[in-house]
Amino acid sequence: MKKQTILFIGAGRMAESIISGLVKSPNIEDIYVSNHRNREKLMNLENKYGIRPSFSWSSDAEKADMILLAMPPEAHPEFLKELKPVLTGQFVVTIAAGIGPSFLEEHLGQDVPAAWIMPNTASEIGESMSLVAYGQAALEHHKLMLKDVLDAIGESEVCTEEQVHQLTAITGSAPAFLYAFAESLIEQAETYGISHEHAVKLVSQMMAGSSAMLKLKKAPKELREQVTTPGGATAEGINVLVQGGYSRLIKEAVIATNRKALGKWQENQ
Ligand SMILES: NC(=O)c1ccc[n+]([C@@H]2O[C@H](COP(=O)([O-])OP(=O)(O)OC[C@H]3O[C@@H](n4cnc5c(N)ncnc54)[C@H](OP(=O)(O)O)[C@@H]3O)[C@@H](O)[C@H]2O)c1
Incomplete structure (x- = not known):
């Protein structure tokens, strides 16, 4: 070339x-x-x-x-x-x-x-x-x-062009959703008496490791089930997320992002 x-x-x-x-x-x-x-x-x-x-x-x-x-x-x-x-x-x-x-x-x-x-x-x-x-x-x-x-x-x-409009919420905006997730875990880790720096290290390495596992092309469901013994402690935590509408909230956040982006795009026309 x-x-x-x-x-x-x-x-x-x-x-x-x-x-x-x-x-x-x-x-x-x-x-x-x-x-x-x-x-x-x-x-x-x-x-x-x-x-x-x-x-x-x-x-x-x-x-x-x-x-x-x-x-x-x-x-x-x-x-x-x-x-x-x-x-x-x-x-x-x-x-x-x-x-x-x-x-x-x-x-x-x-x-x-x-x-x-x-x-x-x-x-x-x-x-x-x-x-x-x-x-x-x-x-x-x-x-x-x-x-x-x-x-x-x-x-x-x-x-396609339409897909870029729709998927930017997932590749471009969802990193902010993940950082918000990290912020909550860091705040909770600090309540157990560790410094902010230590909490950041724990959470960021946990997220990097989990993301590396996902990149190995394992299905997220399979990875989640590996960590979640039925009736165990993690299952109890997952239950709280399910009760709070975790999956629905994430999907709604993507939809709201797209709705706002479309509105801004129309304003610029
Ligand atoms: N940041 C992100 O994460 C991200 C992700 C995806 C896409 N984008 C897109 O990338 C673009 C740039 O974002 P950025 O974060 O790099 O912005 P930025 O740091 O604010 O830089 C904008 C640049 O555009 C120049 N500029 C502004 N008006 C111009 C004009 N009329 N003619 C020529 N140059 C002009 C500015 O020049 P002066 O400094 O001289 O004013 C500056 O160099 C945006 O369209 C944004 O939507 C950004």
Whole structure:
């Protein structure tokens, strides 16, 4: 595969997570990075990763194979108006919440190869579970190009645009549900007289170990049953969760997240 040049529009947390992994890829020729007004941030990224700061994105766009939009969703409509006349076949990818490939196509044209990726905050440590949806004009070589970006931040799954809208609640928001679960366990552990640091260590390693077991492709039901002797102590704890509507609450939390995200997306239209 020919080495790729990528132009980032936006140099925030997400862009930096991707860049930090991408600079290790042998398939990247150059990375240009532009943002709104914070030039110091671009210089920092240049010192840290050897990227090329872009102070005129529209002239650097012509050198790019891929233009990666890592800026807020609400900045997209204005920016896409400026981008449209500059495009000469570049693959346009956004990581913005709610901005699917059909939105890009509507603003840039159906023939523009486009994609939407939805990473989560674990991309910071190369452990994201990212979702990706392609537009109609994205071809196999575009998908290979984007794989480098996705591999730089963790694992990924190709979905339809509608599925990305729905599943972002699970891959993007549910980490917050898990952290809330961890907070409760930490608070309870502290009541048994250990320090906050010790409680955090106990809970985070317990969660990391459990997640590693799940990743070994064991069924969660089987894993749960391994820990839960019928009539035993763990079963008593599980009972409290069941009585409180644990499973229903989690599903409702996903549905509420999606409802809110849809409302915000409609507001931005
Ligand atoms: N953070 C996450 O966990 C996460 C997860 C999935 C998706 N996302 C999406 O990723 C995108 C970026 O998020 P982030 O957390 O990296 O945000 P961030 O840290 O606030 O960075 C936003 C960047 O966008 C730039 N920007 C803002 N308006 C712009 C414009 N009109 N033209 C060019 N650049 C502009 C900012 O430049 P200045 O600093 O110069 O203003 C900044 O570099 C968002 O669309 C978000 O929905 C984030």
